Every structure is written in structure tokens, then in C-alpha cells.
Amino acid sequence: MHDAVACGSADAMLVCGGLRKRFGERLAVDGVSFSIGVGECYGLLGPNGAGKTTTISMLCGLTERDEGEVSIDGHTGGSLEAKTAVGYVPQDLALYPDLSATENLTFFGRLYGLSGRELEDRIHETLELVGLADRGKDRIATYSGGMKRRANMAAGLLHRPKLLVLDEPTVGVDPQSRNAILETVGNLGIAVLYTTHYMEEASKLCDRIGIIDDGKLIAEGTAPSLIAEHGGLDKVQLSCAVSDLDALTTSCRALEGIHDVREVDGSLELTTDHGPALLPAVVAIAARRGIELTGVEVRSPNLEDVFLSLTGKELRD
Ligand SMILES: Nc1ncnc2c1ncn2[C@@H]1O[C@H](COP(=O)(O)OP(=O)(O)OP(=O)(O)O)[C@@H](O)[C@H]1O
Ligand SMILES: [Mg+2]
Structure with a gap:
């Protein structure tokens, strides 16, 4: 047996x-x-x-x-x-x-x-x-x-x-x-x-x-x-005017607890341990720099991310 x-x-x-x-x-x-x-x-x-x-x-x-x-x-x-x-x-x-x-x-x-x-x-x-x-x-x-x-x-x-x-x-x-x-x-x-x-x-x-x-x-x-x-880290997606993207990128890179900052489809994607905890600092930085945030989205990993990280494929067709 x-x-x-x-x-x-x-x-x-x-x-x-x-x-x-x-x-x-x-x-x-x-x-x-x-x-x-x-x-x-x-x-x-x-x-x-x-x-x-x-x-x-x-x-x-x-x-x-x-x-x-x-x-x-x-x-x-x-x-x-x-x-x-x-x-x-x-x-x-x-x-x-x-x-x-x-x-x-x-x-x-x-x-x-x-x-x-x-x-x-x-x-x-x-x-x-x-x-x-x-x-x-x-x-x-x-x-x-x-x-x-x-x-x-x-x-x-x-x-x-x-x-x-x-x-x-x-x-x-x-x-x-x-x-x-x-x-x-x-x-x-x-x-x-x-x-x-x-x-x-x-x-x-x-x-x-x-x-x-x-x-x-x-x-x-x-x-x-x-x-x-297997799910990876939280992602925080920030949208702003294209002309502000570089300044926002530089400021976000200086934040504590950030693992990665990259541009994805015209928005900024921050990778961090805990997205919600980062938001006050992001909002404060944008205000200080005079950057208007037009969208903020926090996404925690789910089983879809687990599947993607294990197989390199989407779970859904
Ligand atoms: N009777 C059969 N003869 C030949 N191939 C089969 C047969 N039954 C299943 N397969 C093949 O075995 C594989 C697994 O099929 P299975 O039906 O177990 O998948 P599944 O996870 O239940 O998929 P689904 O979510 O579409 O129901 C597939 O490639 C399928 O084409
Ligand atoms: Mg089946």
C-alpha cells in the first residue's frame, strides 16, 4: 500500500x-x-x-x-x-x-x-x-x-x-x-x-x-x-497626470517599506509588505509635491496570484 x-x-x-x-x-x-x-x-x-x-x-x-x-x-x-x-x-x-x-x-x-x-x-x-x-x-x-x-x-x-x-x-x-x-x-x-x-x-x-x-x-x-x-506582496496602484509620474516615482522610491516601484500602463505600481499602511505616507508626499492623485488602489495577493506564481499561468481561461 x-x-x-x-x-x-x-x-x-x-x-x-x-x-x-x-x-x-x-x-x-x-x-x-x-x-x-x-x-x-x-x-x-x-x-x-x-x-x-x-x-x-x-x-x-x-x-x-x-x-x-x-x-x-x-x-x-x-x-x-x-x-x-x-x-x-x-x-x-x-x-x-x-x-x-x-x-x-x-x-x-x-x-x-x-x-x-x-x-x-x-x-x-x-x-x-x-x-x-x-x-x-x-x-x-x-x-x-x-x-x-x-x-x-x-x-x-x-x-x-x-x-x-x-x-x-x-x-x-x-x-x-x-x-x-x-x-x-x-x-x-x-x-x-x-x-x-x-x-x-x-x-x-x-x-x-x-x-x-x-x-x-x-x-x-x-x-x-x-x-x-506563494502569493507575493501587496501592490498599490497610483494614478496621476503623466507629467507628474517621474516626480511621484522619485518620491515613492524614498518611502520606507517599498520593495519595488514601476510604471504599469501609465500608472505607478508600488510593491510593499502592507499596502494600507503605506497610504497615508503616499497621500502626504503627493500633497507636498503638489501632485494630484487621480486614483489609488490597494491590492492584496489572492489565490489567483498563488496560481500565477506557481505555474506562470492565469487560473482562468
Ligand atoms: N475519457 C477520457 N479520454 C481521454 N482523455 C480524457 C478523458 N477524460 C479526461 N481526459 C483528459 O484528461 C485531462 C484532465 O481532464 P479532467 O476532465 O480530469 O480535467 P478537469 O480538471 O476536470 O477539467 P474541467 O475544469 O474542464 O472540468 C484533460 O486533458 C482531458 O482532455
Ligand atoms: Mg472537470
């Missing part, structure tokens, strides 16, 4: 080690290892084609892995026990459009061996949880994109899994449904594996984030720790 799996702590809900998957010439997943604690929300953040869906398909036992080990709730990945512990919410909708949400959930519930009153209660509870209790009788085809996504999530939650795996659940979803989905996921209290290419979602929702690119997990940690380690 792979080390990462063997060493998985007793309170890990999921442990995977050395996952590898090749499609012909393409190595889609190249040695991915991580673990998710009980009740922890873990984000797999990466751009299109990074290997997110292939990774979770292997974790859920839907795609055979070429190499690597998976353990879910102490059971070997692919076993019936491991599959039962997981609620999988696929990237593409997995619902019958001509059936209502309740009918869809009845179908999925029976596959999990639920029936009668217990199944009815579960369906009601789950629809309530995803905010669709009043629309259960409507056909899926009549739902908005966001409602379809929420119904898709209900299908993954119906059997009360210990680990919910969501594959980009908010793509193409209106802001209201997006917030509803994020809120529901945030309040579940079970372990969650959440794949996304939206860094704001990963930052907001996930206890820990694994950044995946080209099939490899290239960094892992909490959002603040990833940003502190």
Missing part, C-alpha cells in the same frame, strides 16, 4: 496516495496524494483540464486508476462500503428531465435500498436542505440552471453520505443559486471534496485547498497559508 494511505490518520475520511491515470498519450493525473479529515471541506482548485474530474472519478470508484491507493472511511476505494460512504455530485447533470425532483430522488433512493416512509422523509428533508421543498413536484426540465444544480446535489445527499464530492457545482449558475449552494455545502457538517476553478469559492468555503495543474498537486494548505507562502 502507498505510504500516504498507510499513514492516513485515524480521523481521516479520505486518504489517497499516488493516484495516476493515463488516457492514451496523456497523463491526466500524475501522482496525486491528499487526505480529507472528518468534517473537513477540502477544495481541489485548478483550471480546465487540470485533472480534477479524473481524480474524483477514481476516488469515487467510477474510473479505474492505473496506480495509487484510495481509502474512504477506512474502506478500500471502489468497495461497496467506500462507495456507500460517498455522495457524488457530478459535473454534468445526472437527473431525468421529464421526471419531477421527487420522482428523481425516489428513483435514486431505491437504488440505495430506501423505501416507504423512510424514503419519503429523506426526500422531504433533502429537498428542504437544498432549498427546493416547494418545487419538488415540478419536472426538472422546468427548473432554472441553478435549481437543476441544487436538485443534482440533493441526489448526492439523499443516502446521507459521510463524504460529499462535488464537481464544479456552481458553473453556469445564477448568483442567488450559487450562494444557496455554497451556504448549503458550508453548513453540511460532513467531509466535503469540492472541485472548482473559482478561487473565491475555494477561499470562502474550504478549510484546506489543493492546487492542481497538469495532473499534479502543486501546493496544499489553507488559503491564507498558500497566499502567505
